[in-house]
Amino acid sequence: MNRRLKLVLVVSMLISLLAGCGSGGATDTNSAEGTPNSSESTTSTTLRIYVDGNRAKDSNFLSVVEAFKKDTGINLEFNIVPGDGVEIYKKIDIELGAGDKSTDLILLTNPILLDKYAKSGSLLPLNDLISTEKYDAKGIFGEYLNEYDGNIYSLPFAVNKWAVYYNKKIFDDANVPYPSGAWTWDQYIETAKKLTDKDKGIYGSYMLDYDNYMYLTTRQKEVSGYKEDGSSNYDNPMFKDSLQFFGDLGNKHKIQPSWLEFKTKKLAWDGFMTGKYGMHVIGSWYTNMFLDKEAYPRDWKFGMTELPTPADGTGNNNIGIVQGLGINVNTKNPKEAFEFVKYYAENDYKYSGNLPAQVKLSAEDIKGMFQTLVDKLDGEITVDDINKAMYDNNLGFSDEKIVGTAASEYSSIILQESELYLIGEKSLDDTVKSIKERADQAIKDQTSK
Amino acid sequence: MEGAKEVGSLLKTNNKLQSKFKLSTFLISFVIFLMGLMMIVPFLFMISAAFKTNALVFAEPLNLIPETINWNNFQTIFKHDYFFKWYGNSVYIVILTMAARFIVVTMAAYAFARLNFPFKEAIFFLFISTMMIPPDTTIIARYMLYKHLHIYDTSWALILPATFDVFFIFLLRQFFMGLPKEISESAVVDGCSQFKIYYRIILPLAVPALVTMLLFTFIWTWNDFVNPFIFISSIDKQLVTVGLEYFQQEAGTDYALQMAGACIIVIIPVILFALSQKYFIQGIASTGIKG
């Protein structure tokens, strides 16, 4: 009989556990569907957008959103995903893959994300909305507008171009004039050599471990990562040259930490802010780093100038990425979501300091935009400096990444194999050969499905 | 009573032994203490990095005491609207998980260790085999399962799966099996129910093993990142480990802030480690019982 009692006990425990799930579930559906608050008028739609924790607190982003709410009467809520810019997409992947409808808008902060979500059918094609509204997307965004087989899945809100940031104190100490105007990579190396001072622990140059440093000069020449037939183009000698060029900076010229040093010492993505490097080749998002004097207190001023070009004159391009905004294919509010996509793409630059991905802006518009940034930096650099580094130069524009079939694998393969060359474990020829072979396999696997 | 006396006399003889070799004990104590000092080096780095600016964390890692103490990291964290809520959520989930797991796991382990029932070995091996599939492989399955059970984005999505834990059944089974068979046999003859044997005899004899389970249940649940990251989506329901990730930005990790967060998170596990040590001392459990 005693045992019977135990059974009752166990069963009741299980029931209470299950009951717990039931009640928990009820509250869950409420919050996930994003039911409008009682304070909102019942007619207005509420959209949701995936953002990371930092953006959710970013006053510039909040101002665009506020302005949008005011101008359109559409409400916008945040689905804040914890983690950095890469980590958050792991969660977004799972939700989109499961056909989640709760969040309407997806920021596509790099072209590989756009590629992945567009090709997997996770994004809503915007063509119908564009044509019914007679929206002049091509006129406004020109070359920055991305299309997949004639479908538009996103509008670009920013273009992130590259530049050289430099530490004026290190230049002054070494008695080297600040760089300005067009220059070649050879000149960059010469300058960096003059700045490098091993005894003081100062390197003339700093670069990170992104894949696109491995083929930077190739992209400047607008050489594609793919051949006409879709296979990898890594056997093109330019890729070999650009990898060798990058390796030499640390291993031969010794103007920046070698790859091995970078990795084993775990040098940081924000290392330039320590004031130990003369110049830093990086995207224009880096300007914001100088605004944050709390996290990065410094006793030196920075300057910026345009990206150097290959000496043979065949690669007069700056590189960069276009950032876009897309809509969840399962959205319940396509029209309203498109309203926000348009609004954000057209207006973000006015608030954020991002470079607009628009082709119709006048020189005055651009200068006005830079003025806001310069004011925030207390005049550390001039409008002219930024304008020359970004726009008012003879550089064209080309995508910084290799974007296309199996882009994420391609990128990993390049990093894995190039690393072996950079630490002297593999010859240059073997390295590019195995990149080509492995990338071809990845492309084949992807297309055969 | 008998047992306690015996333990007491054992400790006494032990002391006599020890006093003979006082010098060697002292030397060993010193060596162990030095080892301990070496082992806590990462903590010194954590604490030092927490008071630095991010730029200096990797630039001057050997400067354990930064020139200017930077309180900003802690301020940022403490000022966040949800920080204390997250901390509370973590405490709540951990305690519930510990309680639920304790009941369910000790019962099952008892049955596997000390009772005979059909297919016992087979069922046990089936249990163990589920540990062999990498948990990441099943994330999507679990995501859909929790949505269907309506426990997604609730604390149950973390508590329930953690309750049915094979790892500790295995651990406790091994411990329970090591206890002399004669105890239960004589108890059964005396008319004790199985529940009474489990509750009154076996559990008290396995205190060190139970403390081990509770300690590590606490640590693993407390430090868990993947599960709350995937299965909790509302910011106010999040746990403190994942919550700190809301401070991360697109471009790269703010290590100084992360270390400050790690310091705050790690306090409770460190205290528990220290407190639990008293349960791993000769005489706490089965001494005094016939071997």
Place this chain on the structure above:
Amino acid sequence: MRSLRAMLRTDEARAGLLFVLPFFIGFLTFNIFPLIYAIFISFVDYNTLKPSFNFIGFDNFVRIFHDHIALSAYVKSFIYTLVYVPGVIILSFLLASLLNRKFYFRPVSRTMILVPYVANVIAIAMVWSIILDPYDGPVNALLNLVGIDNPPLWLGGVSTSLPTIALINVWQNIAFQTIVFLAALQGVPKDLYEAAELDGAGRWRRIKHVTIPMVSPTTFFLIITSIINSFQNYASVRSLTNGGPGVSSRVISLNIYEEAFTYNRYSYAAAQAIILFVIILIITIIQWKGQKKWVHY
């Protein structure tokens, strides 16, 4: 007498099932279902972000055998396990024996020794990258001093990265195994030692003939679970080398993680996981059969 035994046995069986029942129900839902799902998707073509459930037989499995990176990742996991498991088991047993004796400041010293277990992974990666820095780290400086000209690159070297990670993990994870051994040592009856001492057994013989057999059920548990965990651990690999240099420390669990969450090839990742599952299962079965020889319950 006989009928009493029989009754006891059925009673016992009923009680046994009852004790296991709560766990079993939850287990079916939360452990078995996801496992079955993983087996299921390894046979379909769910290899993009969008779910797709077309049955493709063993294609995902066949593909693994043409994938050099995946195949070598299995081998790397195996090597990792060969370094990690003996290291962690032997050292934790010695450490537990040491920490179990009487010494001064016992609570403080014990806590300090065991507490790296809860240290932040990034802090650990940071500390070890400083210690093992091939340029100006203390370890290589010492090796230089004793006349070794080409000291290893540790985490930065193609052949050294994997064993280095394994040893760092031994160092960090040892607290768990040590505490479990400590708990087991508490259950060794004192009088057994005393009897052995009376027989004139020295310290080593006492360990060999009393301690090791008495804690063998625990050792068995620790070996099996350490092997399972060593095949699944990728978090520390990610923070220490992220699989590099090249793919020299890319263990299978990291490969599976990347296949699933970077490339969204869920079916292919599941197939790799199933193969890993089978490998671990075989290893475990062999140990299970072998336990009769050395585990004393």
